[in-house]
Amino acid sequence: MHxxxxxxxxxxxxxxxxxxxxxxxxxxxxxxxxxVLFVDLRDHYGVTQVLCDPDSPVFAEVEKLxxxxxxxxxxxxxxxxxxxxxxxxxxxEIEVYIRDVEVLGAAEELPLIVFGDQEYPEETRLRYRYxxxxxxAMQENMVLRSDVVRSLRxxxxxxxxxxxxxxxxxxxxxxxxRDFLVPSRLHxxxxxxxxxxxxxxxxxxMVSGFDKYFQIAPCFRDEDPRADRSPTDFYQLDMExxxxxxxxxxxxxxxxxxxxxxxxxxxxxxxxxxPQIAYKDSMLWYGTDKPDLRNPIKMQVVSDHxxxxxxxxxxxLLEQDGTEIRAIPAPGGGSRKFCDxxxxxxxxxxxxxxxxxxxxxxxxxxxxxxxLAKNIGPERTEALRQELGLGVGDAAFFLGGKxxxxxxxxxKARTVIGEELGHTEQDRFAFAWIVDFPMYEADEESGDIDxxxxxxxxxxxxIEALDGxxxxxxxxxxxxxxxxxxxxxxxxxxxxLDIMFKAxxxxxxxxxxxxxxxxxxxxxxxxxxxxxxxxxxxxxxxxMLLADEQNIRxxxxxxxxxxxxxxxMGAPTEPTSDQLxxxxxxxxxxxx
Numbered sequence: 133m134h135x136x137x138x139x140x141x142x143x144x145x146x147x148x149x150x151x152x153x154x155x156x157x158x159x160x161x162x163x164x165x166x167x168v169l170f171v172d173l174r175d176h177y178g179v180t181q182v183l184c185d186p187d188s189p190v191f192a193e194v195e196k197l198x199x200x201x202x203x204x205x206x207x208x209x210x211x212x213x214x215x216x217x218x219x220x221x222x223x224x225e226i227e228v229y230i231r232d233v234e235v236l237g238a239a240e241e242l243p244l245i246v247f248g249d250q251e252y253p254e255e256t257r258l259r260y261r262y263x264x265x266x267x268x269a270m271q272e273n274m275v276l277r278s279d280v281v282r283s284l285r286x287x288x289x290x291x292x293x294x295x296x297x298x299x300x301x302x303x304x305x306x307x308x309x310r311d312f313l314v315p316s317r318l319h320x321x322x323x324x325x326x327x328x329x330x331x332x333x334x335x336x337x338m339v340s341g342f343d344k345y346f347q348i349a350p351c352f353r354d355e356d357p358r359a360d361r362s363p364t365d366f367y368q369l370d371m372e373x374x375x376x377x378x379x380x381x382x383x384x385x386x387x388x389x390x391x392x393x394x395x396x397x398x399x400x401x402x403x404x405x406x407p408q409i410a411y412k413d414s415m416l417w418y419g420t421d422k423p424d425l426r427n428p429i430k431m432q433v434v435s436d437h438x439x440x441x442x443x444x445x446x447x448x449l450l451e452q453d454g455t456e457i458r459a460i461p462a463p464g465g466g467s468r469k470f471c472d473x474x475x476x477x478x479x480x481x482x483x484x485x486x487x488x489x490x491x492x493x494x495x496x497x498x499x500x501x502x503x504l505a506k507n508i509g510p511e512r513t514e515a516l517r518q519e520l521g522l523g524v525g526d527a528a529f530f531l532g533g534k535x536x537x538x539x540x541x542x543x544k545a546r547t548v549i550g551e552e553l554g555h556t557e558q559d560r561f562a563f564a565w566i567v568d569f570p571m572y573e574a575d576e577e578s579g580d581i582d583x584x585x586x587x588x589x590x591x592x593x594x595i596e597a598l599d600g601x602x603x604x605x606x607x608x609x610x611x612x613x614x615x616x617x618x619x620x621x622x623x624x625x626x627x628x629l630d631i632m633f634k635a636x637x638x639x640x641x642x643x644x645x646x647x648x649x650x651x652x653x654x655x656x657x658x659x660x661x662x663x664x665x666x667x668x669x670x671x672x673x674x675x676m677l678l679a680d681e682q683n684i685r686x687x688x689x690x691x692x693x694x695x696x697x698x699x700x701m702g703a704p705t706e707p708t709s710d711q712l713x714x715x716x717x718x719x720x721x722x723x724x
Contacts, residue, residue: 136204136236142178146225148209153228155180156204156236158266159197161247169194171230173205176271180223182207184230193233200246200266202237205230254685259699261690273687277675280392281348284369284671287388293344293371298333300350301325305332305649310354312364320716326352326365329668331588332653334372335625338664339656346371348671354696359683360617360673363696372666378608378624381665382406382565385620389612389669393561396678401560406612410568415535416458419543421569424616425562427550431542434459434530437516443507446487449532457532460546461520464553465527466490471502474529477548481541483531489513490527498524536576547616561614561677568592569609572602572638582639585609588632588653589623590665595631602638608665619674622667629657 137156144153157175164170169184171194182205184194197203207228218224243259244252246266257264264270285295304311304325311325327333329351337345349370357363373384386406393402407425414421417430435457438446449455465471471488478486489505491498500513520528529545531538550556571591573584581602589607591597597605612620626632632654636646647654675687685691692698712718 140177141173141175141180142222144180144209144223144226144228146211149211149226151209152206152231153209154204154206155182155228157202158246159199159201159203161199162197171197173203178223179221180226180228181218181221182228182230184233188230190230190233193235194230197233197235198239200239200242200263201235202239204234204236206232254693255699258685258691258693261700265689270686273675273679273681274689276396276679277671277687277689280396280675280678281367281671283392283395284388284669285348287391288346288369288371291344291384291387293346293384294342295347296337296342296345297347298327298330298337298349300327302327302333303652312352312354315715315717317715328353329368330370331586332650334370334666335588335627335653335664336656338372338374338625339659339661343374344371345373345666349668357692357694357696360676362672362684362688362691363694364692367671369669369671370666371668372664374662374664376624376663376665378567378610378665381622381624381667382610385612385622385667385669389619389674390563392674393678397561398678399559403560403562406563406565408565408567411566411570412568414564414566415539419539419541419546420616421566421611422613422616422618423564423566424547424550424556425564425613426558426560426615427547427556429461429463429546429550429555431458431460431546432520433457434516434519437512437519438508438532441508441512443487443504446530446532454534455532456535457530458535458538458542459516459520460529460531460542460549461522462527462529462549462553463522463555464525465549466492466525467527468502470552471527471529474545474549478531478541478545481544483538483541486541486545487530487532488527489516489530491517491522491524493524498522504530563612563614563619566611566613567609568606569611570603571605571607571609571635574603580640586621586623587636587639588625590626591631591635595628595634598631598634598638605638610667612667612669615677617673617677618670619677620667620669622665624663624665627657627661627663629654632657 133154138154141155141157155173157173160172160174160179162169162171167186171182172179173182184191207230209226209228212225212227244256244263246263301314301324309328311328314324314326316322316324330347330349334345347370349368350365351368352365355361355363371385373381390402390404411421414423419431433456435450438457439450441447446457471490475485475488487504489500489502492501498517500510505513522528531542569585571584572581574581585607586609589609592606592608608624610622611618626635633643633646672684672687676684679687681687
């Protein structure tokens, strides 16, 4: 017999009755029923009930066992009485009578209990992550993650992509976030960087003549944490293709992403028709470039109904350049209580409030109510109602100003309205490609022009598009949104040096600076670069959606906390004096 186990804790069935077996695992739970000790023994695969009565020669040893001790038991498989069968367990028809027990690893008093669903502070869970990971839900999440990665690999191989690895230590490159720098011992005063993404390398792979590349790639970005973003590192399905246009990339990545959602979505509906929505339309209709299309509500511009109206706040706003009034329809929200609650929501989000109109029945017709309705009069409110397609029992909410000042709150309000009024369809994965991103954006204070997205993207219209207003230039850039999250981001790349230099010039980077920062890619493009494009899909977010989790740390094996600290390993740590001397570095003291 094997030194530790003849079967796992999920293997035994009625067919094994009478066999001598050896099991190993952790003590999940102990119960004393009239002197008979029942132990639920757990390993990665499942749970088997083992028991010991006072007549057993090892009864005293079994009495000493405590939760999460790691043990090995020898015993005989017996059938449970019909009334004692546990249908919730695959092993529920049998139990194992213990003949011998050996403690492989005793456990001290536990800082968190593995059995059950008790909640613990995140700090405790991350500090003792190895215990947290023993819990059933976490085991399931990590297995799901592993299965998703396997499935993505298989789906990419089926499309004739090959997996190639790119460097982990490289040069610093502006990818939109801060780099993690690595000091060089052999080159004092110089630093490597951990790659924010394999962006330049995968483009160079295309220049090298490899037609289809993919990689399950680790990426490193020194970012502020969010519930859906790790503050240090994450993994993505990275891919690149040569001789392609935007639609070719869409056609390649959709089977992989859609496939894993169909395979691991637990029966939830997976949309197969992925609309392509222009960035400007997405911001107008949803207030965000990662809309949740499970919610059918679309915002509309209704400025004309308030110009010169009796509602002075909006009327005066519209006298300023770049301002507008948007409406958020709220079918079924036609009560003063709901409207007041949404107004309070806007105030909590930092706005003065949110105007509203709701329609109630009066003599069989829709009558507008609310302070805003009184100010603009029945003719304007009726025109609004008809334009928005609303009726009795419905409401509409209004926000005004420059869109950038209220879109964030409008997007949140649309989400809250959809969920509270039951419009957001649950148990569904709704995808949409967001396309036609602006290449550039202007700094609000200085007016300086910079890239708004990936700087290596090809501008739509080629080099001629760069002759006009840079804020009007659109890039061949695209994101895939699902249920309010960005899952994929990519672009058709700028493979021509003349266009690249001019594109960077528009953002204030001279040719010399581009050559200095991106010398490897600039040199490569001198020797016949093919048209190419690709994208990257965030594995952590995909698994988070599939696992129905709200926080990305629930699907990462060993995540950092929100302060980018590893509480389990104690990172980041202070370097030793010897390390600093060898690297010729000095740590500056904090300024009080």
